[in-house]
Amino acid sequence: MPEIFGANKVADVHEVVELEKSGKFKSLFGSFVVTPPKTRFESQDNDEKIVILGRKHFVVNLKWMALACFAFFVPMFWGEFPMVKALDTNTSFILSVIWYSALLFYVIQNFVLWFYNVYIVTNERLVDVDFFGLMYKNINVTQIEKLQDVNYSQRGIFSSFFNYGDVVVQTSSEQRSDDRSERSAFTFNAVANPDLVVKIISELMEEVSKQNSR
Amino acid sequence: METILNGQITVSLVVGIMAKIMMVLLFLMSLVMLRQTALMDKVIKIPVGGSIKTLVWSFSALLLLLTVIVVLA
Numbered sequence: 001m002p003e004i005f006g007a008n009k010v011a012d013v014h015e016v017v018e019l020e021k022s023g024k025f026k027s028l029f030g031s032f033v034v035t036p037p038k039t040r041f042e043s044q045d046n047d048e049k050i051v052i053l054g055r056k057h058f059v060v061n062l063k064w065m066a067l068a069c070f071a072f073f074v075p076m077f078w079g080e081f082p083m084v085k086a087l088d089t090n091t092s093f094i095l096s097v098i099w100y101s102a103l104l105f106y107v108i109q110n111f112v113l114w115f116y117n118v119y120i121v122t123n124e125r126l127v128d129v130d131f132f133g134l135m136y137k138n139i140n141v142t143q144i145e146k147l148q149d150v151n152y153s154q155r156g157i158f159s160s161f162f163n164y165g166d167v168v169v170q171t172s173s174e175q176r177s178d179d180r181s182e183r184s185a186f187t188f189n190a191v192a193n194p195d196l197v198v199k200i201i202s203e204l205m206e207e208v209s210k211q212n213s214r
Numbered sequence: 215m216e217t218i219l220n221g222q223i224t225v226s227l228v229v230g231i232m233a234k235i236m237m238v239l240l241f242l243m244s245l246v247m248l249r250q251t252a253l254m255d256k257v258i259k260i261p262v263g264g265s266i267k268t269l270v271w272s273f274s275a276l277l278l279l280l281t282v283i284v285v286l287a
Contacts, residue, residue: 028260028261040259041259042258091226091230097284098236112254135246
């Protein structure tokens with residue numbers, strides 16, 4: 001491993017030190033976790049430290065949560081429909097059981113997908129883990145030294161109000177996401193505190209370029 | 215209500231059979247989710263990942279129980 005990827009590089013990043021001191025962003029259920037403890041990923045090196053573990057802002061879950069809340073009350077009213085009225089009590093009860101089981105499945109699935117769709121910034125690399133549905137995963141990894149540009153955008157009232165946005169990281173390679181819908185393979189959609197993410201990645205890039213120029 | 219081969223087919227009977235099939239499918243989907251969660255946890259090891267796996271396991275176990283009850287009912 002080259003010298004520039006020293007394990008103490010995190011300590012050099014001013015912004016990370018400040019955030020660590022503040023004691024904020026520590027919850028592992030949060031959307032933006034600074035130096036998460038006891039967290040590892042598949043291809044992590046022994047001397048590699050996770051600087052940020054992030055995922056989509058919790059607000060993006062409101063859509064499916066609202067739908068689930070609405071669906072929760074549906075069985076209470078479906079007795080009014082003639083088709084359901086025609087069923088005997090037993091079948092009607094079984095239908096309710098299926099409805100609530102499917103609803104619970106929907107809630108757990110959405111939560112799990114939100115929880116594990118993460119991006120990781122380490123002192124060496126950037127890792128973007130995307131799970132689409134339950135059957136397909138896409139993991140992109142790049143070295144910090146290969147990063148060229150990093151920027152973010154916030155669109156709409158919600159994103160400004162809750163402070164989330166899309167962070168786009170351009171690399172020297174022409175990596176693109178599989179479905180070509182994203183501007184770069186390293187597009188972190190709707191992440192919390194995009195300004196901090198950009199700042200930390202920029203500082204890491206500066207550190208690496210400084211080390212390289214020595 | 216229709217009578218075919220001396221048997222009576224009611225709306226409840228048809229819906230009941232469809233409901234049983236749906237319950238089995240839902241259980242199979244929960245098994246897929248269980249496997250996927252285990253794989254996700256392998257990709258990213260987070261301390262609270264164990265709780266998520268327990269949640270999914272519990273859901274699958276509950277669904278298995280419900281499926282057995284619904285199918286045998």
